[in-house]
Amino acid sequence: MNSRWLHIGAPxxxxxxxxxxxxxxxxxxxxxVYIIPSPGKILATLIADRTLLAGSLLVTLEVTIAALVAAxxxxxALSVLFVQxxxxxASLFPYAVILQVTPxxxxxxxxxxxxxxxxVALVICATVxxxxxxxxxxxxxxxxxxxxxxxxxxxxxxxxxxxxLRLRAPSAAPYFFAGLRIAAALALIGxxxxxxxxxxxxxxxxxxxxxxxxxxxxxxxxxxAALALITLTGIALFLLVSLVSRLALRRWHESExxxxx
Amino acid sequence: MSEHLPQQAPVAVEVDGVEKSxxxxxxxxxxxxxxxxxxxxxxxxxxxxxxxxxxxxxIAGLIQPSAGKVHLSSAARASDIGxxxxxxxxxxxxxxxxxxxxxxxxxxxxxxxxxxTVARVLDLVGxxxxxxxYPRELSGxxxxxxxxxxxxxxxxxxxxxxxxxxxxxxxxxxxxxxxxSALCAKQNLTVLFVTHSIYEAAFLSSRxxxxxxxxxxxxxxxxxxxxxxxxxxxxxxxxxxQTSTRxxxxxxxxxxxxxxxxxxxxxxxx
Numbered sequence: 001m002n003s004r005w006l007h008i009g010a011p012x013x014x015x016x017x018x019x020x021x022x023x024x025x026x027x028x029x030x031x032x033v034y035i036i037p038s039p040g041k042i043l044a045t046l047i048a049d050r051t052l053l054a055g056s057l058l059v060t061l062e063v064t065i066a067a068l069v070a071a072x073x074x075x076x077a078l079s080v081l082f083v084q085x086x087x088x089x090a091s092l093f094p095y096a097v098i099l100q101v102t103p104x105x106x107x108x109x110x111x112x113x114x115x116x117x118x119x120v121a122l123v124i125c126a127t128v129x130x131x132x133x134x135x136x137x138x139x140x141x142x143x144x145x146x147x148x149x150x151x152x153x154x155x156x157x158x159x160x161x162x163x164x165l166r167l168r169a170p171s172a173a174p175y176f177f178a179g180l181r182i183a184a185a186l187a188l189i190g191x192x193x194x195x196x197x198x199x200x201x202x203x204x205x206x207x208x209x210x211x212x213x214x215x216x217x218x219x220x221x222x223x224x225a226a227l228a229l230i231t232l233t234g235i236a237l238f239l240l241v242s243l244v245s246r247l248a249l250r251r252w253h254e255s256e257x258x259x260x261x
Numbered sequence: 262m263s264e265h266l267p268q269q270a271p272v273a274v275e276v277d278g279v280e281k282s283x284x285x286x287x288x289x290x291x292x293x294x295x296x297x298x299x300x301x302x303x304x305x306x307x308x309x310x311x312x313x314x315x316x317x318x319x320i321a322g323l324i325q326p327s328a329g330k331v332h333l334s335s336a337a338r339a340s341d342i343g344x345x346x347x348x349x350x351x352x353x354x355x356x357x358x359x360x361x362x363x364x365x366x367x368x369x370x371x372x373x374x375x376x377x378t379v380a381r382v383l384d385l386v387g388x389x390x391x392x393x394x395y396p397r398e399l400s401g402x403x404x405x406x407x408x409x410x411x412x413x414x415x416x417x418x419x420x421x422x423x424x425x426x427x428x429x430x431x432x433x434x435x436x437x438x439x440x441x442s443a444l445c446a447k448q449n450l451t452v453l454f455v456t457h458s459i460y461e462a463a464f465l466s467s468r469x470x471x472x473x474x475x476x477x478x479x480x481x482x483x484x485x486x487x488x489x490x491x492x493x494x495x496x497x498x499x500x501x502x503q504t505s506t507r508x509x510x511x512x513x514x515x516x517x518x519x520x521x522x523x524x525x526x527x528x529x530x531x
Contacts, residue, residue, distance in 0.1 A: 148350030170354045220413035252353045252395050
């Protein structure tokens with residue numbers, strides 16, 4: 001049994017088996033569609049409501065990607081700042097922690113009240129939700145530098161910028177990518193949670209809004225269809241980030257060496 | 262060549278009454294004075310924690326002495342020092358070629374100028390076929406050769422080596438010692454080499470300095486009147502055996518002596 005079959009085939013087989021079991025149980029017991037729809041019914045809803053759901057998926061995806069990009073840009077910039085001076089890190093890091101431990105559902109309403117553009121408000125919420133692992137991981141990575149190499153850079157009077165680009169940044173890369181995987185999932189969760197809080201605010205609304213609305217209308221198959229799309233989006237994001245990480249690290253870092261694409 | 266040089270050659274490194282204490286009160290290095298002439302291969306041996314590495318870092322300018330002065334001749338200014346660390350300390354994300362090129366990159370030497378130099382030093386350490394390889398693809402001995410190539414790429418006059426082969430197996434270590442001896446003689450390098458191994462010291466050196474336990478001072482100065490470079494036959498020579506025996510005794514004596522004062526200094530620290 002080769003490892004590719006193991007890592008793709010095995011979980012896929014489990015998934016298909018569970019779906020078949022679900023289908024069978026719902027069919028045999030004649031469960032009403034407003035309690036639990038069968039996978040077949042959900043698939044049919046996905047196809048029937050494709051225009052509506054695709055529009056919502058796009059909205060959620062836009063918010064998630066924008067938030068992830070913002071989290072990376074701001075998070076990395078803050079990490080670089082932290083590494084330049086212990087004073088800056090000591091002054092600002094506690095606030096990053098506060099941001100992390102405050103439940104998003106508690107601050108999302110405020111952000112949505114304060115920011116006029118509802119889309120921007122959602123992006124801010126999702127950024128707040130996902131930035132912390134980027135900051136912590138990148139900061140640790142930027143500090144995890146071989147002391148001998150640091151001595152070598154000092155012996156050659158390397159500038160801060162040279163040390164950052166040639167030594168700290170590559171040393172931090174594996175840590176950064178580990179943080180990015182967590183952040184990608186958190187950005188999606190953040191986007192969905194913020195949308196729930198925002199409720200029926202925006203004119204174009206995302207998947208969480210569809211779930212909310214479908215629940216109110218007792219359109220349970222559509223609720224499940226939207227849920228399935230969120231899950232699939234999460235998996236796709238994770239795979240995408242893993243792929244980028246693998247491409248960046250596969251030649252030298254233990255975590256990715258020897259892995260197929 | 263360097264056979265008859267050491268006694269007449271100009272002084273490359275002068276360490277004058279240097280002491281080093283760390284802020285936590287630890288006295289790493291007692292009062293040390295030594296001078297190294299151009300073309301000499303001087304080895305420091307001593308018990309762990311006697312300040313051998315500290316002395317090397319002081320000479321490299323990586324740390325400043327608490328007292329005394331380090332003087333480098335114009336032929337061995339700070340920028341002309343090659344430093345080889347205990348471990349290969351290579352950048353795992355960069356190829357062998359880019360690792361070796363690093364010091365030149367940091368000094369702002371353009372690629373066109375640095376490439377032939379990199380190729381030449383890789384040739385010196387016998388690794389030109391591995392220019393494109395990554396450090397993880399090489400054995401420990403080969404990684405150390407890359408590290409030596411990197412130290413040589415700036416054409417240093419002075420090479421400081423901090424237990425470079427300590428983590429390698431004996432066969433690899435002996436082969437690297439032999440190659441290093443030939444390389445240093447050919448390049449007419451001045452070398453200060455730190456090791457635990459009295460056999461390595463006896464094989465490589467034109468002079469061996471024995472250091473006592475912390476706080477380290479130089480307890481013995483053992484010259485080896487045998488031209489450099491040395492080959493494997495030297496390991497069977499009477500001088501090698503005699504020197505090893507003498508170093509062994511000197512090291513045993515050095516380990517006994519000031520141990521108490523070292524402990525006292527440690528206790529005094531908070």
